[in-house]
Each structure stands twice: as C-alpha cells, then as structure tokens.
Amino acid sequence: MKRHGLKTLVCLIVAAAFCVGAQAVVTVSSEPGTVNRLVVHADQGETTIAPEIYGHFAEHLGRCVYEGFWVGEDSEIPNVRGIRTDVVEALKKLDIPVLRWPGGCFADEYHWMEGIGPRDTRPAMINTHWGMVTETNAFGTHEFLDLCEQLGCEAYVAGNVGSGTVKEMQDWVEYMTFDGDSEMANLRRANGREKPWRVKYFGVGNENWGCGGNMTPEFYADLYRVYQTYVRSYSNNAIVKIACGPSSADYHWLTVVLERAARYMDAISLHHYVRGSGNWTDKGSATEFDEGEWFVLMKNTLTIYDLLEKSIEIMDRFDRRGRIGLYVDEWGTWWDAEPGTNPAFLYQQNTMRDAVSAGIFLNAFNEHCRRVRMGNIAQTNNVLQAMILTDGPKMIVTPTYHVFEMYKVHQGATHLPADLTCRAYNRGGEELPSLVASASRAASGLIHITICNLDAQKPAEFVCEIKGVEISRVSGRVLTAETMNAMNTFEAPDAVKPTVLSGASVRDGAIRATLPARSVTVLAVR
16 A cells, blocks of 8 residues: 655645645555545635636637637627627536636737727737637627626736737726726727726736747746736726746746745736647547546646645745735646647547546645635637537537536635545556545535546445534536547537436445546535
8 A cells, every 4th residue: 555645746646635734645555445535624624715716718719719709799699799698608507707818829919909999990910829810809808808797707817918018008907997087998988888897817928938928937027027017906996916927847937936026916827738648749639549548648637736736835935925826827638639620729629538637627726725716727618628619500518518517516615625545546557546536615514525536447436434524415416428538529419418426325424425437526415
C-alpha cells in the first residue's frame, strides 16, 4: 500500500483540505480487497466554493460567438436581439455565474470602438490569430453585455494590452460603467444604452507571455501597473482587476508578476490545457482513441492538483492575507480539430473521456477553494471542450455540459474536507488513483459529493462516512456510457446524459454505492 503526500510530483494526490488549514491525503492501493472509502468531515468546513469556479469563456474564434451565440436579429433561428434563444436557455440551466469575453488571443488585437454603433457602419478587421477570417464586429460591447443580462451572469471583460493603449482601456471601462456626464458615457447613451452596465471583472491583458505580446514577466508586470491604474471603479461598480498569470507550470512568470505587482491586483490568471497523446502539433483525436490514451489524459488532468498546490504556495509568499484570487480562466482538453473542419476554428467533439476530465478539474478547484475563486472552461460553444455544439438551427449539449449541470450544486456551498482511500488504476506499469472526489454543504444543510471513476473498465464499490452528521438517506445521479468515446451527436443528441444512480443506500451509518466505470457521480445526502 502506498500513502502519497500532497506534493507528490507524479500527481497521485487528489484531495487537499486547505479550506480548514489541514492537509487531507488520498491513499492509493494495488492490494486486492482494497475498500474505496471516502471520509467527509462535515464538522470542519469553513470556506465557500465561489460560484465563479463554474464559469465559462467565449472568444471570437471559429463558431463560438458567430452562430454559437450570435445569429442576428433577422435570423430564422429564434433569438432575442440577435442572440439565439436555445443556447441562452441551455446555459441558464447551469446557473452560469460568469462569462469571459472577447478572448483569449483575440482580446489583445480587439479594439472595442470598432464594435459599437450601428452595425452596418462598424469597420471589419482580420482575426489574425484564428484563421485570418474577417471579423465583422457585429457582436461587440452592447451585444456581449446584453448576453450577460439574458444569462443573468457576471461579465468578465478581457482588455487589450498587447496592441491597445492605456487611454483605450480607460475609455472602455468608462463607456461601460460610468453613470455621469462624460464623453464616453454620452457616447454609450447615443448608442442606445442609457444606464451603465455592471462589469465586475476586468482582465488587464491575456497570455501576454505569448499571443498577447511575447513579453517578459518583468516587462508585463511593469506594464500591468500602468494599465491597471486607469481601470477605475465608476458609479458604484467595483471592478475586480485581474493580472495575466502563467501558462501551466511557468512558476517564474507567476513569481515575477506577483513580486512586482501583487499590491495592484485583485486576482491573477492561470491557463492549463491537457491532452491524451502527441504534442501541440499532433494532439490526438477527440473521438478515436484507446484505453492507453484515456489513461494518459487522466494522468495529465491530475497534474492540476500539483499545479494548484505550487501556484498557491507562491501566492502565499506574496499575499499572506489571501486577498488575491487565483482565476483558472482557461482550462480544458485540447484535441486536433474534427476532420473536414477549419483547423483554425478548433472545433472538436466531446466524449465521456472529456466529461471525466472536467469532473477532475472541478473537484480540484473545489478542493483549493481558498485561493481558486474562478474557473472558465474553454470554450462555451463549438470550440475546444465546449458545452454546446450547433449546426445552423440545430443545437446539442455535450457530456461536459452535463458535468457542469450535475456539479452546480457546489456553487456557493461550503467546502467540506475529505480523506479518500481508493484502489489504484494501473496501466503500462503506471498507477493512478481510480477515484477523485470533493464534497460541500449547501445552505439548506444538504451535503453533495461528486466522484469521478477514472478507471475505463472497472466499476468501484464505494463506501462514504460523514463525520459530524447523522445520515438518513442518499440519492444519486450518474453520467456514464457503454464506451469510452461515447458522445452526443445531432443524430443522437441524448446518447450521453445523466441517469439515476441505482443501488445507493445507507447501511450501518455509511453510504454504500457502486460507481460505474468511466463515470461522474453526484450524491445528495440528507
């Protein structure tokens, strides 16, 4: 039997009770007869799981915005002021808390003034990052903030540092949020919006280490200090300022930016994408894969735990009070584009493998809720690990969408630390934990536990004890499928969807259930 510490580099650790200042562990065993046991400490939870952890991201990339959200007011597809109704209604079922826009790489070439005013007079631009296609600017500031109001979510606007000016950023914030008499506020009124919008989150640049300007961390940190000065909170609109953080394990970038600019930020971003095989030029197929590739994706997804651990350690050095949030504002799986589609549009299908990966990410964010206060999966529609796929007037939701719907019970709940003992998932001489879990308590007192079974072949007999409360009954829902690459298609839109978890019961004061192979489960405990 192996007992792994939280800082294990091989990423076998999948639980961390930072919310109460203690360290929980997961014990992974290859011994026959190992009992998969979760002990939830319902008497220790203190920290709220920020709803924004379950946020989304929409970039001007491929068909995410155009067709995904925007069809235009004259479209035969049902819409409200040009924004398609079916997509809005589907996202509202997730209790979507926040939407990030306009990028991504696109943010640092976007000039917001080109996207306001009458649409027939807006100048076109070239989307140089994503296929060199013409961007009409039909979907701009007014349309995005209308979308957020229709969704009932917070707006996260990413500002242009790479090719924009300080004045341009200052004017944009004033245009959106100032309620007084000024040139920008009056321009907004002339364009049809009398009252300012609420814009809670503003990012000062995006991926400025790469597509946002190829900057050094020293240069960006100093530039951030200048730009953020002019991102002001007008008219009782308190803006959360977000600095550009690193790509995955670039701890040098994170350290330098915090060292130079921590006092001027409210949050810092982190981007982390995972794959199952290949490299950035050969990432592998989203749908054609074997168990070896499944296993590698599970292994790579588990790196999020070590990444969060080390990033938080660095943040704690520069922000001992815990004021600065860690926003994982781009994350997810990244595969080769579907055959026959524009490779620059990053359109990929979404299978049970993606769903389990998403469940692991979200459990990790819950476990690190002391610092992780936002997450934005990439992306909402038709791009990368999408919630929604469209084909003209047709729309389907993906297995990953269903994970977000199941996990929404954690939004705003109190995180409960937990200790997990589980059987090992072995393949090719490597060992992973077969289970990953997190738990929370809602304001009503209802306890929810989300568990991923990473094993592509074997179900898991599962026992859960909850310390500090008496369990009366349990119910559950499970997302699984007969094959690893099961997916929803326009011909079979409900091939993968949650069902009732049969057989879950309370015996001898503990919950007992069988978790299917390759599954994501949510338990509701009373």
